[in-house]
Amino acid sequence: MAKPRSVFICQNCGASHTRWAGKCDSCGEWNTLVEDGTNGGIASGPAGLRSSRKGRAVTLTSLSGEIEEAPRIVSGIGELDRATGGGFVRGSALLIGGDPGIGKSTLLTQAAAALASKGHRIVYVSGEEAVAQIRLRAQRLGVAHTAVELAAETNVEDILATISEGKRPDLVILDSIQTLWTDMADSAPGTVTQVRASAQAMIRYAKSTGAAVVLVGHVTKEGQIAGPRVVEHMVDGVLYFEGEGGHHYRILRTVKNRFGPTDEIGVFEMSDKGLREVANPSELFLGERSTKSPGAAVFAGMEGTRPVLAEIQALVAPSPLGTPRRAVIGWDSARLSMVLAVLEAHCGVRFAQHDVYLNVAGGYRITEPAADLAVAAALVSSLTGLALPADCVYFGEVSLSGAIRPVAHAQQRLKEAEKLGFSQAVMPAAGDEQNAGGGRQTFQPATLSDLVVRIAGARARDADD
Ligand code: TYD
Numbered sequence: 001m002a003k004p005r006s007v008f009i010c011q012n013c014g015a016s017h018t019r020w021a022g023k024c025d026s027c028g029e030w031n032t033l034v035e036d037g038t039n040g041g042i043a044s045g046p047a048g049l050r051s052s053r054k055g056r057a058v059t060l061t062s063l064s065g066e067i068e069e070a071p072r073i074v075s076g077i078g079e080l081d082r083a084t085g086g087g088f089v090r091g092s093a094l095l096i097g098g099d100p101g102i103g104k105s106t107l108l109t110q111a112a113a114a115l116a117s118k119g120h121r122i123v124y125v126s127g128e129e130a131v132a133q134i135r136l137r138a139q140r141l142g143v144a145h146t147a148v149e150l151a152a153e154t155n156v157e158d159i160l161a162t163i164s165e166g167k168r169p170d171l172v173i174l175d176s177i178q179t180l181w182t183d184m185a186d187s188a189p190g191t192v193t194q195v196r197a198s199a200q201a202m203i204r205y206a207k208s209t210g211a212a213v214v215l216v217g218h219v220t221k222e223g224q225i226a227g228p229r230v231v232e233h234m235v236d237g238v239l240y241f242e243g244e245g246g247h248h249y250r251i252l253r254t255v256k257n258r259f260g261p262t263d264e265i266g267v268f269e270m271s272d273k274g275l276r277e278v279a280n281p282s283e284l285f286l287g288e289r290s291t292k293s294p295g296a297a298v299f300a301g302m303e304g305t306r307p308v309l310a311e312i313q314a315l316v317a318p319s320p321l322g323t324p325r326r327a328v329i330g331w332d333s334a335r336l337s338m339v340l341a342v343l344e345a346h347c348g349v350r351f352a353q354h355d356v357y358l359n360v361a362g363g364y365r366i367t368e369p370a371a372d373l374a375v376a377a378a379l380v381s382s383l384t385g386l387a388l389p390a391d392c393v394y395f396g397e398v399s400l401s402g403a404i405r406p407v408a409h410a411q412q413r414l415k416e417a418e419k420l421g422f423s424q425a426v427m428p429a430a431g432d433e434q435n436a437g438g439g440r441q442t443f444q445p446a447t448l449s450d451l452v453v454r455i456a457g458a459r460a461r462d463a464d465d
């Protein structure tokens with residue numbers, strides 16, 4: 001009979017190793033390997049008999065067939081439904097990750113209450129808070145009267161036994177996955193093995209019964225869902241709930257969705273009565289702008305299918321240091337270096353003696369390369385001390401040669417800008433049909449130096465007046 005062998009599981013990435021080592025080969029983390037019983041800690045029948053089991057024949061079915069219920073459960077909270085791609089999908093598992101205290105439990109309590117008041121059976125299982133604490137939150141949110149069924153429990157078998165009683169729940173919320181543990185795994189709660197086995201059991205439940213399951217996951221300082229990256233691969237959808245410290249608004253960002261688009265965001269504002277939907281994020285990110293000061297440019301961006309306007313602020317100041325500072329908040333620092341290099345190489349603008357600070361107002365984070373042009377405009381404006389026109393938006397990608405490249409959804413960006421009172425746009429030159437109509441003024445530079453000349457030319461024009 002084969003000797004049972006120990007397995008060592010990395011607590012960071014979940015990779016299994018046959019022997020202990022100081023460093024995990026898979027993810028490179030140190031001191032993360034923990035001995036984990038036999039077979040990865042997940043018991044699967046008597047040892048030695050495992051290989052002799054013959055497979056059970058399952059019934060194969062066709063693609064077409066009856067689907068009895070609406071496949072999605074719509075919460076009615078618009079921003080949440082937008083991020084999930086139109087509601088929670090029955091029979092699927094969704095992971096919602098985020099920093100502690102960001103508002104995951106608040107969001108899910110509100111969603112649970114909204115769904116329960118529509119007649120769905122909702123079970124909320126908390127492994128972190130006592131029933132009294134959850135009730136207190138529900139009172140604060142004004143949803144204490146709704147028929148959400150509540151439990152404070154952490155054992156997966158007990159949870160499954162509980163929710164299997166009576167009518168099948170439409171949605172089961174597990175807050176959080178890190179607190180769950182199952183009898184099937186013999187390691188301590190919170191370890192990768194436990195989290196993975198618990199998630200697996202709950203996902204199996206979702207698939208076999210058709211209930212939607214939402215798992216809450218905490219995120220580590222490095223921005224990963226603590227320990228089990230593996231859970232991200234197991235679930236059907238992953239949403240991140242993010243927000244900057246000191247700002248009240250929160251963004252629910254889709255990173256994975258097997259049943260919908262992955263580039264959607266839902267925007268909320270945390271108030272004293274819970275999360276409030278923000279239907280027009282542009283107004284939030286633009287905030288109160290001082291239109292006279294140099295260094296600010298408004299970027300007409302896109303988040304999924306939705307246009308979002310955000311203000312980009314640059315400060316270029318003479319540097320006392322040999323190697324000047326470059327600091328970025330809300331954008332990619334590598335792209336900032338690239339835009340600076342293009343300005344230096346192709347436009348004759350020198351930043352070598354200057355510190356450069358770049359900030360996206362409101363704590364918003366931009367991932368689009370289309371922000372290049374707005375960043376360049378803000379940088380040149382700050383360096384020259386010339387304020388940009390207050391009613392102008394910027395978008396376009398800058399290539400290494402200094403050419404301005406077209407970006408997608410120009411029409412939608414312009415429409416959103418117009419709606420918010422911006423009458424000018426600096427954008428890539430594109431097909432004529434893109435610019436037809438509208439009373440707006442557009443400037444379409446072919447290269448970045450055209451834009452620099454235009455910004456610097458403003459001084460000359462002012463002097464003429
Ligand atoms: P919570 O949902 O408990 O966060 P998570 O589950 O992600 O850890 O939210 C906690 C924070 O939200 C806490 O700092 C208080 C704040 N909050 C409000 O500002 N208003 C409210 O109505 C509620 C319920 C919470």
Ligand code: MG
Pocket residue numbers: 101104105106128175
């Ligand atoms: Mg919580």
